[in-house]
Amino acid sequence: MNVLHMQLSGGFGGIATLSREISKYSQDQNVFVFLFEGGCVADEMKAEGIPVYVLNASHKSDRKAKQEYLDICRKHNIDVIVSHTGCFMEFRILLFLKKKIPTAKIFMYEHCDMVGAMGVGWKGIVNRMLYRKCFSMAQGGIAISKYVKGTALQLTPGEDSKIEVVYNGVDLDKFQYIKRERKDYLRIIYVGRIVPEKGCDLLIQAISDLPQNVKVKVFFVGEGTDMLECKRMAAELGVQDKISFEGKSNRVRDYLYAADVFVHPARCPEGFGITLVEAMATGLPCIAFEKGAIPELITSGREGFLEKDVDAGKLAEMISQMYEKLCDGSIEAMSRNAVEKARIFDIKVTAHKLHELYEMEERI
Incomplete structure (x- = not known):
C-alpha cells in the first residue's frame, strides 16, 4: 500500500519520531508530508531515503497546501491517507483530498486525549464538527491506547467497532534487557x-x-x-x-x-x-x-x-x-x-x- 501521512511538524516530537520508527519496519510505501515546518526528524527521514515533503504552509490560507497535497498523492499513487493531528487546517485538506480522490482510504490516527485536542470555545466547536465529518468518511480510527479510544468515542458515540487500538511501539533492538550491578542505594x-x-x-x-x-x-x-x-x-x-x-x-x-x-x-x-x-x-x-x-x-x-x-x-x-x-x-x-x-x-x-x-x- 502507498500510504501518505499528514503531520504538522517534522521536529523532535512523539508523533514524528514514532512514524519514523514505524516506517523502518513497515511493509507499506510511506510518504510523509509536514504541513508547517520540517526539523530534525524530517531530515533524518530524508537521509534514510524516505519520501518527505515540507510545505511551509501559511496558517491563514490552505488553498496552496491543498493543491500541493493533491499533487503529492497523485505522484505517489496514494492508496491510504492517515491524518495524525486534530488540526482545523488538516481536517479541511483531508475533506478536499477525499473529494478529489474518492477511492483513497482515510484513517484518523488518535495520539492523545481527543476531547482536549479539539480545543475550547468556538474553535473547539468547529474542530469537533470537522472531526466528525472526517471520521464519518474515514475507513476507521487508530487509537494508541484504550484510554485514547475512550476519549475519541466521546466525539463519535456508537462508533466503537470503527476504532482499533494499536499500541505505540518501541524498537526492542535498541532497548534491550541488561542485568544490573546493584548498589546499596x-x-x-x-x-x-x-x-x-x-x-x-x-x-x-x-x-x-x-x-x-x-x-x-x-x-x-x-x-x-x-x-x-x-x-x-x-x-x-x-x-x-x-x-x-x-x-x-x-x-x-x-x-x-x-x-x-x-x-x-x-x-x-x-x-x-x-x-x-x-x-x-x-x-x-x-x-x-x-x-x-x-x-x-x-x-x-x-x-x-x-x-x-x-x-x-x-x-x-x-x-x-x-x-x-x-x-x-x-x-x-x-x-x-x-x-x-x-x-x-x-x-x-x-x-x-x-x-x-x-x-x-x-x-x-
Missing part, C-alpha cells in the same frame, strides 16, 4: 520534559518525605520550563545532594542501563507512555500514578507500582517499597516481569498491525 531515573504537568516537583517532594533509612539517587534527564523551580525546590528541601539534573541527552539508554527504577510522576492523563515502555524493555520496574493509559502498561505489584492518588506522600511510599525490594533482592523478579511486558509493545508488532488495517477493504 536505589538509583531512580526520570526521562521527559520538566514541566508542571509531568509532576517532577512531586518526585522532589517525595524524596524529601522518604524515611532516613531509604537511600536514593535521582537523575532527571530532560529540560523544560520548570527546571529552575525544581532546582530551587530541591535546595530548599535540602535534598539537592540526592538529585542530579542531567539536562537533555541523546544517551537515554545509558541512563536507563545505570538505573534501578523508572519514576513517571505525571499529574496529567497520558495517552500512552513510550518512555515507560523503553524503561521496561531494559529491565526497569516503573513507578507512576494510575492516570490515562498507564494502567494498560503496568500492573501494580508486577512490573512496578501504581497509585490512584496523585500525591507526593504516596509516591514516597512506592519508592520505599521499591527500596525494600532492592535490599531483599526481589526487585530482580519485577525487572524480568517488566521486560516480558515490554515485548507486547514491539515496534514490529505495531507496524504489522497498521499494515493489516490499511489492507482491510472495510471496517465492520
Whole structure:
C-alpha cells in the first residue's frame, strides 16, 4: 500500500519520531508530508531515503497546501491517507483530498486525549464538527491506547467497532534487557520534559518525605520550563545532594542501563507512555500514578507500582517499597516481569498491525 501521512511538524516530537520508527519496519510505501515546518526528524527521514515533503504552509490560507497535497498523492499513487493531528487546517485538506480522490482510504490516527485536542470555545466547536465529518468518511480510527479510544468515542458515540487500538511501539533492538550491578542505594531515573504537568516537583517532594533509612539517587534527564523551580525546590528541601539534573541527552539508554527504577510522576492523563515502555524493555520496574493509559502498561505489584492518588506522600511510599525490594533482592523478579511486558509493545508488532488495517477493504 502507498500510504501518505499528514503531520504538522517534522521536529523532535512523539508523533514524528514514532512514524519514523514505524516506517523502518513497515511493509507499506510511506510518504510523509509536514504541513508547517520540517526539523530534525524530517531530515533524518530524508537521509534514510524516505519520501518527505515540507510545505511551509501559511496558517491563514490552505488553498496552496491543498493543491500541493493533491499533487503529492497523485505522484505517489496514494492508496491510504492517515491524518495524525486534530488540526482545523488538516481536517479541511483531508475533506478536499477525499473529494478529489474518492477511492483513497482515510484513517484518523488518535495520539492523545481527543476531547482536549479539539480545543475550547468556538474553535473547539468547529474542530469537533470537522472531526466528525472526517471520521464519518474515514475507513476507521487508530487509537494508541484504550484510554485514547475512550476519549475519541466521546466525539463519535456508537462508533466503537470503527476504532482499533494499536499500541505505540518501541524498537526492542535498541532497548534491550541488561542485568544490573546493584548498589546499596536505589538509583531512580526520570526521562521527559520538566514541566508542571509531568509532576517532577512531586518526585522532589517525595524524596524529601522518604524515611532516613531509604537511600536514593535521582537523575532527571530532560529540560523544560520548570527546571529552575525544581532546582530551587530541591535546595530548599535540602535534598539537592540526592538529585542530579542531567539536562537533555541523546544517551537515554545509558541512563536507563545505570538505573534501578523508572519514576513517571505525571499529574496529567497520558495517552500512552513510550518512555515507560523503553524503561521496561531494559529491565526497569516503573513507578507512576494510575492516570490515562498507564494502567494498560503496568500492573501494580508486577512490573512496578501504581497509585490512584496523585500525591507526593504516596509516591514516597512506592519508592520505599521499591527500596525494600532492592535490599531483599526481589526487585530482580519485577525487572524480568517488566521486560516480558515490554515485548507486547514491539515496534514490529505495531507496524504489522497498521499494515493489516490499511489492507482491510472495510471496517465492520
